[in-house]
Amino acid sequence: MRRRTRALALAVVAGLVAPLAACSSDDGPPTLTWYINPDDGGQAEIAKRCTDAANGAYRIETSILPRDASAQREQLARRLAAKDSSIDIMSLDPPFIPELAEPGFLAPIPQDVADKVSQDVVQGALDGATWKGKLVTVPFWANTQLLWYRKSVAEKAGLDPSKTPVTWKQIIDAAKDQSKFLAVQGTKAESLTVWINALVESAGGHILTNPEAPADELKLGLETDAGKAAAEVMGTIGKEGLGGPGLPTADEGASLTLFQGDKGSFMVNWPFVWSATNAAVEDGTLDKSLLDDIGWGLYPQVTEGTKSRPPYGGINLGIGAFSKHVDDSLKAAQCIVTPENQAYYFATNGNPPSNTKSYEDADVKKAFPMADVIRESLENAAPRPQTPYYNEVSLGLQETWHPPASVNPATTPKKSTDFITSVLRGEQLL
Amino acid sequence: MTAEVATAQTVEDAARPRRKVARSDRARSEARLGWLLAGPAFVVMLLVTLYPILQATYDSLFAYRLTAPDDKEFIGLRNYVEVLTDSVFVQALLVTLLIMVVSVVVELLLGFALALVMHRAITQLRGLLRTVILVPYGIITVVSAFAWFYAFDINSGFVNHWFSWLPFIDTDLNWFAQQGTSLFVIIASEIWKTTPFISLLLLAGLAQVPTELEEAAEVDGATWWQRMRKVVLPNMKAAIMVAVLFRALDAFRIFDNVFIMTNGANGTTVLSLLAYRTSIGRLEIGLGSAISVILFLCVLLICFIAIKLFKVNLAGARGES
Numbered sequence: 201m202r203r204r205t206r207a208l209a210l211a212v213v214a215g216l217v218a219p220l221a222a223c224s225s226d227d228g229p230p231t232l233t234w235y236i237n238p239d240d241g242g243q244a245e246i247a248k249r250c251t252d253a254a255n256g257a258y259r260i261e262t263s264i265l266p267r268d269a270s271a272q273r274e275q276l277a278r279r280l281a282a283k284d285s286s287i288d289i290m291s292l293d294p295p296f297i298p299e300l301a302e303p304g305f306l307a308p309i310p311q312d313v314a315d316k317v318s319q320d321v322v323q324g325a326l327d328g329a330t331w332k333g334k335l336v337t338v339p340f341w342a343n344t345q346l347l348w349y350r351k352s353v354a355e356k357a358g359l360d361p362s363k364t365p366v367t368w369k370q371i372i373d374a375a376k377d378q379s380k381f382l383a384v385q386g387t388k389a390e391s392l393t394v395w396i397n398a399l400v401e402s403a404g405g406h407i408l409t410n411p412e413a414p415a416d417e418l419k420l421g422l423e424t425d426a427g428k429a430a431a432e433v434m435g436t437i438g439k440e441g442l443g444g445p446g447l448p449t450a451d452e453g454a455s456l457t458l459f460q461g462d463k464g465s466f467m468v469n470w471p472f473v474w475s476a477t478n479a480a481v482e483d484g485t486l487d488k489s490l491l492d493d494i495g496w497g498l499y500p501q502v503t504e505g506t507k508s509r510p511p512y513g514g515i516n517l518g519i520g521a522f523s524k525h526v527d528d529s530l531k532a533a534q535c536i537v538t539p540e541n542q543a544y545y546f547a548t549n550g551n552p553p554s555n556t557k558s559y560e561d562a563d564v565k566k567a568f569p570m571a572d573v574i575r576e577s578l579e580n581a582a583p584r585p586q587t588p589y590y591n592e593v594s595l596g597l598q599e600t601w602h603p604p605a606s607v608n609p610a611t612t613p614k615k616s617t618d619f620i621t622s623v624l625r626g627e628q629l630l
Numbered sequence: 631m632t633a634e635v636a637t638a639q640t641v642e643d644a645a646r647p648r649r650k651v652a653r654s655d656r657a658r659s660e661a662r663l664g665w666l667l668a669g670p671a672f673v674v675m676l677l678v679t680l681y682p683i684l685q686a687t688y689d690s691l692f693a694y695r696l697t698a699p700d701d702k703e704f705i706g707l708r709n710y711v712e713v714l715t716d717s718v719f720v721q722a723l724l725v726t727l728l729i730m731v732v733s734v735v736v737e738l739l740l741g742f743a744l745a746l747v748m749h750r751a752i753t754q755l756r757g758l759l760r761t762v763i764l765v766p767y768g769i770i771t772v773v774s775a776f777a778w779f780y781a782f783d784i785n786s787g788f789v790n791h792w793f794s795w796l797p798f799i800d801t802d803l804n805w806f807a808q809q810g811t812s813l814f815v816i817i818a819s820e821i822w823k824t825t826p827f828i829s830l831l832l833l834a835g836l837a838q839v840p841t842e843l844e845e846a847a848e849v850d851g852a853t854w855w856q857r858m859r860k861v862v863l864p865n866m867k868a869a870i871m872v873a874v875l876f877r878a879l880d881a882f883r884i885f886d887n888v889f890i891m892t893n894g895a896n897g898t899t900v901l902s903l904l905a906y907r908t909s910i911g912r913l914e915i916g917l918g919s920a921i922s923v924i925l926f927l928c929v930l931l932i933c934f935i936a937i938k939l940f941k942v943n944l945a946g947a948r949g950e951s
Contacts, residue, residue: 274910281696281913303697388895446784448807448896454785588697591912602895603807626693629718629904630912 230525231259232532234289235276237515238267242549243291250535258528260289269293269390270591280305280520287520288529289536292337294328294516295584295594298411301331302588307519307526309335317537324512324581325554331586332412336518338533341545342554343513344499344577345398345468346570347371351495353380353465361497365508368399368433368500371466375442382437383455383467386447388602393584393594394511395468396601399430401509401582403502407593408585415589415624422613429502431601431609438604448603460486468499470513471574475550475567496570498577512581514554546571552578595630596620683926690919697913709920719904719921723928726900729813730881733820737877738870740821741828748829749836767826775890778819782806809897816887816898824880828873835869836862875936879929901925 236243247260254260265272273296279287280300292300300306309317314335318326325342329335347361349371357374359366375382385391400407405426409419421427437443443450444458452469456476459467467473477494480486499510517533519526535541542553543561550567552574558564559571568574585593600616601607622628653661690709694702713719744763751759766774782789782805793799805811839862847857863870885902892898894907905925909918 270911274913277697277913278910281699299697303699305697388893445802445804445807449784449804457785595907595911626712626917629713629716629917630907 229254229256229258230528231261232288232523232525232529233286234260234262234291234532234536235265235287236262236291237265237269237272237293239551240549242545242551245548246536246541246545249541250532253535254532258525258532260532265291269296273299273591276300277305280522283522284520285522285524288523288525289533290518290520291340291515292518294512294514295586295590297329297337297516297518298331298586299588299590300518301336305521306336307521307523307529309338309519310530313338313530313534317534320539320556321554322556322575322578322581324578324583325514325516328512328514328583328586329516337516338518338537339514339554340517340537341514341542341551342578342581343470343511343552344574344581345394345470345511346573346577347497347500348383348459348467348469348473349495349497350459350464350466351493353378354495362495363497365498366500367504368502369504371500372433372436372440372442375465376440378465379463380465381444381458381461381463382442382465383450383459383469384437384443384447384604385450385452385455385468386438386443386602386604387449387451387454388598389451390594390598391451392602393597394513395434396430396597397582397584398468398499398509398511399433399502400426402499402506403427403429404506405430406585407597408587411585411587413587415592416626418587418589418593418621418624420617420620422617424613426502427613428609431607431612433502434601434604435607435609435612438607441605443604448605460490466500471552471568471570472550474570496573498573498580507580509580509582510577512578512583514551554578589624592623592630593620596623599630686919686922686926689915690923692916694916695912695914705916709917710924713917713920713924718899719901721897722899722901722904725813725898726882726884726902729817729820729884729900730878733817733824733881734874734877736817736821737825737828738874740825741873742832744825744829745832745836748833763829764826766823767830769823771823771886772890774823775819775887778815778822778887779806779891782815806892807896812892812896812898816884816891819887819891820881820884824877828877831869831873831876832866835866835873838869839865871936871940875933878932878936882929882932883925901928 234243234247244262247262251259265275272291272293276287276290276292277296277300281303297306317338318335321339322342324344325339326335328342329337329339347366349359349361353374354361356378357370359370359374371382374380385395397407400422403426405424406421409421410417413419438447441447444463446454446458450458452472455467455469456473458464459469459473460477460480474494474496477486477491481488481491499508501508517536519529519533523529537555539553539555539557539561542555543558543564545551546553546558547561547563547567552568552571553559553564556575559575564571584590587593596619597616600619601612606612619628623630691704691706692702693705693709748756748760748763769777780786784790784802784804784806787805789805790799790801790803794801803811805815843861843865844857847861852860883902884900885906888894888898888900888903889906894900894903899907901921902925905918905921908914908921912918
């Protein structure tokens with residue numbers, strides 16, 4: 201009886217240990233794990249291409265992060281804080297880079313690699329990949345918002361945004377006169393911060409005036425003419441119902457639906473709207489005449505004659521500081537961001553390249569006739585505040601600038617400044 | 631004479647020190663088997679619940695941000711003072727209590743009605759009826775939250791179109807843009823999802839009410855309402871209290887519905903969401919742990935009030951009392 205028990209115990213232990221032994225194999229090339237944001241399969245295809253190009257030096261496997269950018273950040277930050285060595289390469293949303301760079305969660309990018317991956321890269325993407333004057337991530341793709349408009353509405357209003365940049369006041373007046381809706385993102389989420397930041401930057405200000413300072417010394421730049429001008433635009437759209445009844449919950453997808461509808465006029469949104477509308481027309485859910493009626497131009501100006509600072513987004517590649525294969529990961533990252541791979545990614549998945557060379561690709565020009573406007577927009581784009589406390593700043597803005605109808609230039613900037621300051625000082629919950 | 635002997639015997643019994651009643655071999659081996667079967671689960675439960683509770687309590691005494699591990703500093707109870715004096719916390723607590731009270735009261739009434747239907751249904755229909763009633767409870771909360779969200783969403787929802795004939799609903803109503811309408815959908819979703827749970831517990835209570843008592847009351851001329859009030863309800867008090875306690879604890883910890891539908895917008899933040907946002911979102915482990923510990927203490931308080939003040943007998947629902 202006892203012998204049988206012992207044999208059973210041995211079998212159980214062997215069963216538990218055998219799979220672990222299989223995992224610890226040191227044979228063969230190292231496998232690099234690339235944590236990616238969900239897409240249409242483009243990053244997995246690039247991983248395959250770079251694995252082939254490595255000629256057996258390494259293999260790249262992808263692992264999918266949550267869909268939401270803040271959930272991606274939460275997962276990566278927690279795993280990096282636990283010194284997770286399985287994270288070799290990460291697709292990172294730019295606003296969260298300082299938070300991971302400051303505590304040393306990202307492996308440093310050697311100068312020679314930094315020089316190489318910075319060549320021909322648009323300024324907005326370089327700014328977003330930098331922390332305290334150093335490139336800490338490899339710029340991959342760079343996103344920006346354009347002004348999308350219905351040609352019929354713009355024509356009636358006497359505007360041609362494709363030739364002359366328009367102002368927020370002009371599109372507000374046009375929508376009001378023609379009883380149309382403006383498609384903007386008013387939901388209490390990151391997209392609201394994106395809008396606030398673009399408005400403040402376009403008005404010549406900054407949400408944070410000293411983003412590299414410690415939490416309790418951070419200073420906000422909202423109680424300025426720029427902050428008030430931003431609040432004026434948002435408050436007017438909210439109060440006058442120009443964003444439609446869905447404005448307080450409108451994200452990028454909802455904005456696109458509004459724009460495609462009968463009351464659509466002008467929309468600020470990322471370039472995915474073009475491929476999404478094309479796909480809908482191909483599927484027969486939207487009429488081809490809608491596609492012909494859509495035009496594009498640079499992001500609206502807050503002050504006439506002053507260049508707008510459009511939103512900047514996208515993905516940069518970070519290398520995990522606790523990875524066992526930092527050198528291979530750096531090589532793999534350089535392969536991932538080649539202009540060819542970026543052009544492929546743009547043409548197939550709709551995510552614009554950070555490398556200007558990719559915009560010369562024939563497939564890109566065919567899929568995105570507005571590619572040159574996107575590149576120009578990226579050169580002017582302003583990153584969101586680059587601080588390790590970005591999450592607090594962003595959530596604090598959402599708390600005080602939502603819903604858009606409640607935004608008042610006389611009170612909101614001060615309320616927002618007081619609230620975010622006390623949260624950063626640890627005096628208030630969020 | 632007999633009485634005297636009996637009295638003497640009783641006194642003698644009382645004076646003798648109480649000895650443990652000897653158990654039979656069978657009883658002992660059954661007890662041992664019980665421990666063997668339940669023991670591992672008990673140990674695992676201790677590990678997975680006690681360890682995080684102790685860790686959270688310890689962490690709550692520090693100013694500790696996950697991305698700044700070197701700045702970790704012992705601050706005693708300062709996190710608790712900050713949380714308890716914060717207006718955001720007070721509002722979250724009030725919203726949580728509102729959701730708990732409204733959903734438990736409505737669920738209790740609806741659940742009792744459903745339990746009566748299930749109890750009285752004719753035998754052929756009983757199985758089908760119970761299955762149909764239990765379907766919402768079988769759905770994962772996140773899935774049901776998304777279903778309710780998309781039903782009421784101003785872009786994809788059908789509710790505004792189907793019910794636009796009602797005076798307070800029109801196609802432009804954005805349910806998730808104000809506190810009142812947001813809370814209405816959140817509470818309605820809770821009620822839809824968990825009323826079957828309450829009705830099941832109440833059905834067990836109904837089954838314990840002796841039919842003779844009801845029949846006797848009927849013979850005595852009691853009306854349906856009188857039979858309910860004087861016979862049925864008093865006899866199933868234990869089951870009702872257990873149902874209320876379990877659901878109240880469950881509703882107090884509400885998270886999924888709020889997270890999916892509003893993520894706390896328009897004053898709909900609840901305590902669990904506040905703890906999540908602080909610990910997981912802001913990575914403020916110390917402050918977030920303090921909120922979690924307070925949430926845990928609130929749950930304990932609800933248990934205490936129910937068991938001590940309302941004398942809930944947890945074994946009562948199983949008919950052991």
